[in-house]
Amino acid sequence: MGYNQDPSVQPDALSGKVTLPASLDDVEMVQAVRTPAAIDYIATPGASLSAYLRGMKQKKILGDVCPVTGQVFVPPRGVSPVSGQRTTEMVEVSDQGYVESFNVTRLPIKSRPDLKPPYVSAWVVPDGSNVGSIALVAGIEPEEVRIGMRVGAVWKPDDELEESAANILHWEPTGEPDVVLDDLRIIGKPGDNQ
Amino acid sequence: MRDIAVVASMQRQEKSIDNESEVEYMVPLMHGVKESIGITQADVGFTCSGSSDFIAGQAFSFVMTVDGANPVPPISESHVEMDGAWALYEAWVKMQTGEIDIALIYGYSKSSGGSLRDVLATQMEPFYVAPLWPDAFAIEALAARQLIESGKVSLEQLAEIASRSRDHAATNPNAVRTTAKSVADIMAEAPLMDPLRPSDIPASADGGCALILAAGDRAKDLCERPAWIRGIDHRTDAHTLGVRDLTTSMSARIAGEKAGVGNDKVDFAELYAPFTTSEFILTEALGLGEDTVINPSGGTLGAHTMMASGLIRIAEAAQRITNGDGDRAVATAGSGPNLQQNLVCVLEGE
Numbered sequence: 001m002g003y004n005q006d007p008s009v010q011p012d013a014l015s016g017k018v019t020l021p022a023s024l025d026d027v028e029m030v031q032a033v034r035t036p037a038a039i040d041y042i043a044t045p046g047a048s049l050s051a052y053l054r055g056m057k058q059k060k061i062l063g064d065v066c067p068v069t070g071q072v073f074v075p076p077r078g079v080s081p082v083s084g085q086r087t088t089e090m091v092e093v094s095d096q097g098y099v100e101s102f103n104v105t106r107l108p109i110k111s112r113p114d115l116k117p118p119y120v121s122a123w124v125v126p127d128g129s130n131v132g133s134i135a136l137v138a139g140i141e142p143e144e145v146r147i148g149m150r151v152g153a154v155w156k157p158d159d160e161l162e163e164s165a166a167n168i169l170h171w172e173p174t175g176e177p178d179v180v181l182d183d184l185r186i187i188g189k190p191g192d193n194q
Numbered sequence: 195m196r197d198i199a200v201v202a203s204m205q206r207q208e209k210s211i212d213n214e215s216e217v218e219y220m221v222p223l224m225h226g227v228k229e230s231i232g233i234t235q236a237d238v239g240f241t242c243s244g245s246s247d248f249i250a251g252q253a254f255s256f257v258m259t260v261d262g263a264n265p266v267p268p269i270s271e272s273h274v275e276m277d278g279a280w281a282l283y284e285a286w287v288k289m290q291t292g293e294i295d296i297a298l299i300y301g302y303s304k305s306s307g308g309s310l311r312d313v314l315a316t317q318m319e320p321f322y323v324a325p326l327w328p329d330a331f332a333i334e335a336l337a338a339r340q341l342i343e344s345g346k347v348s349l350e351q352l353a354e355i356a357s358r359s360r361d362h363a364a365t366n367p368n369a370v371r372t373t374a375k376s377v378a379d380i381m382a383e384a385p386l387m388d389p390l391r392p393s394d395i396p397a398s399a400d401g402g403c404a405l406i407l408a409a410g411d412r413a414k415d416l417c418e419r420p421a422w423i424r425g426i427d428h429r430t431d432a433h434t435l436g437v438r439d440l441t442t443s444m445s446a447r448i449a450g451e452k453a454g455v456g457n458d459k460v461d462f463a464e465l466y467a468p469f470t471t472s473e474f475i476l477t478e479a480l481g482l483g484e485d486t487v488i489n490p491s492g493g494t495l496g497a498h499t500m501m502a503s504g505l506i507r508i509a510e511a512a513q514r515i516t517n518g519d520g521d522r523a524v525a526t527a528g529s530g531p532n533l534q535q536n537l538v539c540v541l542e543g544e
Contacts, residue, residue: 035325037316041251041308046215077258078218084235084264086221 048078051090053163059155063129065089071130075165093128095153097171098179100125100132104142118142124151124171139172150176198289199413199420200405200516200541202231203509207368207401207497210306216250216402220302221262223404228298231406231416235264238406239294241271242285244278244301245501248316251308263298270294277301277466278403278505279527279537285407286426295412301502302402310398310500317530319434330531331387331395337440337532338389338471344441349389352470353380356393356495359470363397363492368506370497371397396468396498403502405509421512421523425453425540435532446479446526446536453524453538455480461520462487464507466528466536468494475533476526486524490514504528508539515543 020027045053048064052075055062064076068083072091080087102122109115120142125132137145139154151171161167204227211219228234235241241263245256256273263269274280278301285297305313314330341347357377363369375393383391406416413420429445429452432438450456463486467473473495477488489495491510494503504527511523522542529535 033321033325035321037324039248039251039308039313039316043251044212044215044304044307046218047213048218049215050213077261078215079221079261081261082266084221084225084262086218 046078048076048087048090052076053165055092056165056167057161057163059095059158059161059167061093061095061126061129061153062090063093065091072128073131074126074129075133091128093126095126095155095168096174097124097126097129097132097151099123099137099145099147099149099151100181101147102137102145104145120145122151122171126153135168136170137172138170146178148178148181150174150179196290196292196409197413197422198286198407198409199417199422200508200512201408201413201417201420202227203403203405203513204230205368205401205403205502205506205509207370207399207499207502207506209370209399211304211400212306215258216245216255216302216304217259217262220259220300220402220404223402224262224298224300227404227406233296233406233416235269235298238296238298239270240285240288240297241269242273242281242297242299243271244274244276244281244299244505245303246275248313249303249305249308249310249500259300259302277501277503277527277529277537278405279466279508279539280428280504280529282405282407282505282508283426283428283537286423289407289409295409296416297407298404299407299505300402300404301505303499303501304400305398305500306400314531323435329387331390333435333531334395334469334471335387335390336435337475338394338469341441341471341474342389346441347471347474350377350381352394352474353377353391355470355473356380356391359473359489359492359495360393362490363496366491366496368401368497369397369492370399371495372492390469390471393495394470396494397496399497399499401497401499401502403499403506403509405505405512417516419516419518419543421515421541421543423539424542425455426537427452428535428537430530430535431533433530433534440532441475443475443479443533443536446476446533446538449526449536449538450480450524453540455482455524455538455540458522460486460524461522462490462511462514463524464491464511464526465489465493465524466504466507466526467533468498468503468528470495472528472533476536480524480526480538482524490519504537508541511539511541515541518543 063072063074064087066080120137122137123132124135318324427449429449431445508525511525527537
């Protein structure tokens with residue numbers, strides 16, 4: 001018989017042609033099923049990221065140095081994303097930096113009840129790093145956060161430190177003068193038609 | 195059709211790679227394979243990879259590994275959530291357009307971080323089967339039971355496949371299950387998932403493979419004896435297990451015919467056959483005879499790195515042709531439960 005391929009014809013299941021046995025007459029139709037899924041993993045983060053996580057326990061932020069360009073990448077991945085080479089050297093970067101970009105979130109996230117809107121997620125570049133990464137910025141009204149604002153890491157109490165990036169609770173303003181971001185970095189070279 | 199050949203490959207497989215991330219252990223392969231034939235990423239027109247977020251336990255996990263492919267300045271790059279053999283297929287198609295001459299392919303996984311038997315349940319049909327979290331070995335045991343009850347194969351024949359694979363794997367420095375075991379000893383093993391015994395199941399490994407494809411004269415420049423891809427085809431069987439005969443593989447048979455497996459003698463075959471039962475089914479579906487050496491590397495019973503095993507089959511077959519061990523080989527890659535998908539590749543030396 002094959003499958004009915006005519007979109008204007010209802011499939012049998014919806015056309016009333018399919019009937020249930022009498023024993024199922026009073027049974028409530030299944031409207032939906034939930035099929036929860038979960039898999040456990042043991043993460044082995046690799047040499048570079050392991051060193052970074054151990055550093056976090058001592059309130060140190062470690063980055064990889066690109067063996068070709070000397071650029072510093074945080075968090076480290078064991079390979080330079082610009083040269084593709086395995087990295088061999090790590091350096092400590094500062095727990096002070098600046099906001100390169102930010103976003104104010106005004107809706108709650110179900111999986112993070114600890115985040116009370118409105119809150120600020122920002123792209124924070126630590127001093128000594130060539131790249132930023134996502135971080136929370138607190139201790140300031142969201143309306144006052146701005147690009148170039150100087151921030152410092154707020155760490156968990158020493159006796160709560162773990163091998164985890166979550167040791168940095170958030171970043172907050174240091175009160176230093178804002179960094180004047182090099183316009184070239186953001187909008188391209190002068191003369192570029194952007 | 196444009197002539198395209200495998201000109202170099204490099205692999206690493208270990209029982210578990212504990213202190214390196216995927217990108218950390220793949221970079222030496224991705225760079226090493228290029229260095230082995232004196233090319234750089236600037237010579238590579240297309241980079242394509244195969245891996246799985248479900249195995250890595252991380253969304254967009256492949257992006258980390260792209261860092262190892264010198265992506266600055268930007269490169270032409272793609273990824274398949276499939277075995278690296280399908281990345282090779284994508285590159286082969288792209289090369290047929292004449293747009294590029296050299297492609298870098300890689301596939302990898304580090305399955306030791308999770309329970310692969312459970313992770314593979316996520317590839318099952320999502321409404322009726324996957325929520326039951328069927329064990330991957332149990333799913334294959336269904337096929338094994340059907341095969342044995344149909345009289346097509348005996349437990350002893352399966353033990354012969356397992357024993358021979360161990361002997362072959364002993365000659366392969368990348369294999370992880372290399373200890374010899376007689377047919378009698380395998381027959382005496384207690385079933386792990388009845389009727390499958392420990393020697394019938396894949397030798398799970400962490401690792402990966404990187405491989406270079408080159409077209410026409412470029413291939414001849416880069417390799418003394420390139421392994422030319424004379425046929426390549428990919429077919430898919432039904433996803434739902436209940437609607438197909440698990441004792442045979444229609445997808446492998448059709449892919450084998452389309453790739454031209456039977457057009458000439460086959461010196462050796464590298465089959466993506468995670469289980470002894472899969473090897474029996476594939477050998478039959480591809481019409482391989484007694485004169486073909488099956489899995490000279492030991493196959494996936496010697497080392498099985500998910501997402502790379504199919505690509506490694508092609509790499510192993512190509513390397514043997516380049517070495518002059520034979521003139522014509524078949525390599526297959528597979529995906530899905532019970533050999534649901536099969537890619538068949540015919541390689542020849544000149």
